[in-house]
Amino acid sequence: MTPKGPKWTRQPDRRPQQIIAAALDVFALKGFRRATMDAVARAAGVTKGTIYLYFSSKEDLFIQTLRVHVEQVADLLPAFQLEGEIPADDSARMVTRKLLDALMTPNMAKAMPLFVAEVKHIPALRKAYVEEWLPQVNFRLAEVFSRGMEAGLIKQLDPVITARAIIGMFSEFILTQQVFELKDITPMELDAIADTIVTIAFHGVLAAR
Amino acid sequence: MTPKGPKWTRQPDRRPQQIIAAALDVFALKGFRRATMDAVARAAGVTKGTIYLYFSSKEDLFIQTLRVHVEQVADLLPAFQLEGEIPADDSARMVTRKLLDALMTPNMAKAMPLFVAEVKHIPALRKAYVEEWLPQVNFRLAEVFSRGMEAGLIKQLDPVITARAIIGMFSEFILTQQVFELKDITPMELDAIADTIVTIAFHGVLAAR
Amino acid sequence: MTPKGPKWTRQPDRRPQQIIAAALDVFALKGFRRATMDAVARAAGVTKGTIYLYFSSKEDLFIQTLRVHVEQVADLLPAFQLEGEIPADDSARMVTRKLLDALMTPNMAKAMPLFVAEVKHIPALRKAYVEEWLPQVNFRLAEVFSRGMEAGLIKQLDPVITARAIIGMFSEFILTQQVFELKDITPMELDAIADTIVTIAFHGVLAAR
Amino acid sequence: MTPKGPKWTRQPDRRPQQIIAAALDVFALKGFRRATMDAVARAAGVTKGTIYLYFSSKEDLFIQTLRVHVEQVADLLPAFQLEGEIPADDSARMVTRKLLDALMTPNMAKAMPLFVAEVKHIPALRKAYVEEWLPQVNFRLAEVFSRGMEAGLIKQLDPVITARAIIGMFSEFILTQQVFELKDITPMELDAIADTIVTIAFHGVLAAR
DNA sequence: TATGAATGAGTCTTCATTCAT
DNA sequence: GATGAATGAAGACTCATTCAT
Numbered sequence: 001m002t003p004k005g006p007k008w009t010r011q012p013d014r015r016p017q018q019i020i021a022a023a024l025d026v027f028a029l030k031g032f033r034r035a036t037m038d039a040v041a042r043a044a045g046v047t048k049g050t051i052y053l054y055f056s057s058k059e060d061l062f063i064q065t066l067r068v069h070v071e072q073v074a075d076l077l078p079a080f081q082l083e084g085e086i087p088a089d090d091s092a093r094m095v096t097r098k099l100l101d102a103l104m105t106p107n108m109a110k111a112m113p114l115f116v117a118e119v120k121h122i123p124a125l126r127k128a129y130v131e132e133w134l135p136q137v138n139f140r141l142a143e144v145f146s147r148g149m150e151a152g153l154i155k156q157l158d159p160v161i162t163a164r165a166i167i168g169m170f171s172e173f174i175l176t177q178q179v180f181e182l183k184d185i186t187p188m189e190l191d192a193i194a195d196t197i198v199t200i201a202f203h204g205v206l207a208a209r
Numbered sequence: 210m211t212p213k214g215p216k217w218t219r220q221p222d223r224r225p226q227q228i229i230a231a232a233l234d235v236f237a238l239k240g241f242r243r244a245t246m247d248a249v250a251r252a253a254g255v256t257k258g259t260i261y262l263y264f265s266s267k268e269d270l271f272i273q274t275l276r277v278h279v280e281q282v283a284d285l286l287p288a289f290q291l292e293g294e295i296p297a298d299d300s301a302r303m304v305t306r307k308l309l310d311a312l313m314t315p316n317m318a319k320a321m322p323l324f325v326a327e328v329k330h331i332p333a334l335r336k337a338y339v340e341e342w343l344p345q346v347n348f349r350l351a352e353v354f355s356r357g358m359e360a361g362l363i364k365q366l367d368p369v370i371t372a373r374a375i376i377g378m379f380s381e382f383i384l385t386q387q388v389f390e391l392k393d394i395t396p397m398e399l400d401a402i403a404d405t406i407v408t409i410a411f412h413g414v415l416a417a418r
Numbered sequence: 419m420t421p422k423g424p425k426w427t428r429q430p431d432r433r434p435q436q437i438i439a440a441a442l443d444v445f446a447l448k449g450f451r452r453a454t455m456d457a458v459a460r461a462a463g464v465t466k467g468t469i470y471l472y473f474s475s476k477e478d479l480f481i482q483t484l485r486v487h488v489e490q491v492a493d494l495l496p497a498f499q500l501e502g503e504i505p506a507d508d509s510a511r512m513v514t515r516k517l518l519d520a521l522m523t524p525n526m527a528k529a530m531p532l533f534v535a536e537v538k539h540i541p542a543l544r545k546a547y548v549e550e551w552l553p554q555v556n557f558r559l560a561e562v563f564s565r566g567m568e569a570g571l572i573k574q575l576d577p578v579i580t581a582r583a584i585i586g587m588f589s590e591f592i593l594t595q596q597v598f599e600l601k602d603i604t605p606m607e608l609d610a611i612a613d614t615i616v617t618i619a620f621h622g623v624l625a626a627r
Numbered sequence: 628m629t630p631k632g633p634k635w636t637r638q639p640d641r642r643p644q645q646i647i648a649a650a651l652d653v654f655a656l657k658g659f660r661r662a663t664m665d666a667v668a669r670a671a672g673v674t675k676g677t678i679y680l681y682f683s684s685k686e687d688l689f690i691q692t693l694r695v696h697v698e699q700v701a702d703l704l705p706a707f708q709l710e711g712e713i714p715a716d717d718s719a720r721m722v723t724r725k726l727l728d729a730l731m732t733p734n735m736a737k738a739m740p741l742f743v744a745e746v747k748h749i750p751a752l753r754k755a756y757v758e759e760w761l762p763q764v765n766f767r768l769a770e771v772f773s774r775g776m777e778a779g780l781i782k783q784l785d786p787v788i789t790a791r792a793i794i795g796m797f798s799e800f801i802l803t804q805q806v807f808e809l810k811d812i813t814p815m816e817l818d819a820i821a822d823t824i825v826t827i828a829f830h831g832v833l834a835a836r
Numbered sequence: 837t838a839t840g841a842a843t844g845a846g847t848c849t850t851c852a853t854t855c856a857t
Numbered sequence: 858g859a860t861g862a863a864t865g866a867a868g869a870c871t872c873a874t875t876c877a878t
Contacts, residue, residue, distance in 0.1 A: 049842065192367050206295075224858095580832060620832060633855080635863060
């Protein structure tokens with residue numbers, strides 16, 4: 001009954017994105033090694049051979065898949081004006097909340113454990129981490145703290161270590177709530193998480209004397 | 210002292226530990242899926258068939274391997290007297306430093322990414338996390354904070370979220386320094402890490418007014 | 419002279435030769451099965467689809483490729499006047515030398531092992547050998563010997579076997595020097611080969627009594 | 628009804644020969660690239676995996692298969708006392724006839740075209756040819772001629788070229804009669820071939836004046 | 837006529853698991 | 858209990874061929 005259309009259509013421009021989107025889902029669901037190219041192809045609505053027109057190997061597809069989605073997050077960061085002054089509590093809360101919105105997404109929950117799982121086994125991933133991720137996130141935040149220390153606004157600490165400790169608080173919530181799927185077991189409001197992170201980061205847990 | 214010893218000796222009691230120790234190394238080096246039973250057998254000094262006398266499958270071996278090593282960490286915690294009072298800065302620094310010593314070990318660096326990588330794909334791992342790790346570590350620390358809040362020593366925050374944020378700082382350093390092998394790229398003294406974590410956790414990054 | 423020329427031009431007449439010339443190179447370099455239609459297309463400066471406009475399949479292309487180049491050799495033979503009398507030693511040496519020039523060429527070195535390799539698997543090749551090569555070369559040469567025997571110039575032997583034995587001497591040098599690429603390991607002057615072949619063929623290796 | 632025996636039996640000693648024998652048949656029937664490991668396994672009565680217990684790859688299996696069968700022939704040569712004097716016609720005929728018996732066998736007909744077809748593409752084959760085959764056959768025979776020349780029994784010619792020309796006569800009959808399957812089209816008695824080869828090799832085709 | 841994106845069957849190779857010894 | 862030969866089910870990747878453009 002379907003009017004006879006072509007069996008397939010050429011879409012050389014869309015194919016890569018289409019395949020990468022499907023790949024993230026399949027890789028996230030199964031993990032890199034468990035995922036099959038057949039499953040990715042099926043999810044992308046193409047055949048296995050088509051994937052190899054655009055990616056040279058399963059590993060290449062994996063790396064590019066993570067790159068695209070990690071870069072989507074990296075592209076967000078400038079919007080948070082990390083270059084500016086240390087903000088006041090209230091505005092820091094808002095920024096943190098927006099950051100959590102951006103980070104605690106399904107795609108991030110998919111990409112992050114894949115990254116952790118494979119970074120030791122796929123050299124290109126570690127290279128990307130060291131050469132791109134680390135400077136863009138950790139070092140950039142450390143720079144903010146550095147300037148704050150010079151201005152006397154921030155305690156004298158190692159800025160890179162400090163930045164990483166702060167990042168650690170974010171990472172933990174992504175990992176546990178999203179990846180380990182604790183959302184149902186320890187439900188948490190994003191507002192409460194943001195509030196806690198900012199309070200600790202700025203003032204620590206100790207009650208004011 | 211017999212000139213011709215047997216090729217192998219029966220060691221039914223020691224075999225499981227022997228295999229598990231080898232398994233951690235091989236799994237850590239290769240990841241769960243990449244690791245082969247042959248490689249584990251070779252590392253354990255037995256043959257493939259022998260493993261199946263003690264473990265019903267590769268997954269079973271993996272779960273038991275992680276269980277043993279994760280429990281080794283969990284067993285450490287009581288020694289840190291988390292049940293007690295909120296310690297003063299100096300003694301907190303010492304405890305934190307000792308905790309880092311215990312956590313930033315090769316075995317932890319081996320077990321942690323394996324856990325993160327496979328928790329989504331091996332239900333028994335998530336079960337172990339939710340039923341053992343979460344109560345023993347996150348909830349226990351939350352309990353400490355809870356008591357501190359009641360005593361007016363700690364700010365009024367969600368104790369579970371607070372505990373997890375603090376844990377996040379530890380995790381991040383294990384992941385990055387050990388797993389991502391940043392030790393050479395961003396070398397950090399454990400003392401400096403401990404100092405930073407305690408300072409932030411207790412007082413935050415803001416300079417005293 | 420138009421500034422924007424078309425990407426391709428219609429050349430239906432030249433295409434087959436163009437493709438066949440490229441095909442010989444690629445098939446020779448890789449062998450029939452290892453050679454890909456993509457590689458042939460690239461070498462011919464067209465695309466894969468175009469080949470199928472002129473050849474119905476890879477096997478068809480292969481058969482036609484060998485046919486053309488084998489015929490090029492067959493076409494040479496009449497020039498050597500095999501129909502004539504048994505020549506004297508000196509003129510036989512010259513003819514043999516010219517024959518070697520014609521046979522120990524790159525194209526012959528390309529076609530011959532392809533033929534040997536695939537004759538068992540591609541019926542059309544064996545058919546071509548039996549129906550064309552054998553009559554044109556082996557039987558024709560046998561005929562020369564036959565006449566020589568009748569004239570009492572040649573020893574009484576089976577003419578077909580005799581012809582094939584002589585052909586075998588030529589083949590061996592093509593195979594070893596060209597195909598097995600022994601040119602550097604056992605370098606041989608074509609003159610010396612011609613001399614040896616003629617001497618053996620006419621007089622044998624035994625020293626005159 | 629069959630009394631329940633084991634599904635399979637261990638035969639680690641016989642397996643390699645068993646597989647190699649099957650491999651020669653399958654490779655000869657199909658050619659290296661067309662032959663599948665599945666077909667070899669089936670022919671050997673084992674499963675694919677078993678082949679890989681004994682051979683590291685298809686290419687390795689191929690090389691070892693040719694090596695074994697080629698060596699079977701090489702091992703025959705010493706029996707022909709090539710080291711001795713140049714024999715008289717009659718005894719040369721007998722030796723040649725025996726050599727043809729040894730060379731024009733099914734296994735030789737299987738191995739030879741495989742060798743010719745793949746020597747360009749599998750470096751190990753060319754290495755074996757240059758380092759083993761060439762010295763054992765061509766150079767050894769050249770040595771016989773060399774001594775004959777010194778003794779004045781053989782014409783002054785290049786001994787290596789001479790040896791190769793003689794070998795060429797043998798090869799041609801193996802290739803054409805066996806590989807191209809001309810046995811039915813140009814049937815030849817082995818005695819007649821031996822007679823012709825010896826006559827030409829010793830005395831040439833020209834009738835005695 | 838020419839293109840080259842897309843197909844999909846085919847193959848080598850790996851490896852967890854079984855089982856004869 | 859221990860071995861390791863053998864199994865057999867996958868799975869990554871290739872490539873001749875087709876067909877939408």
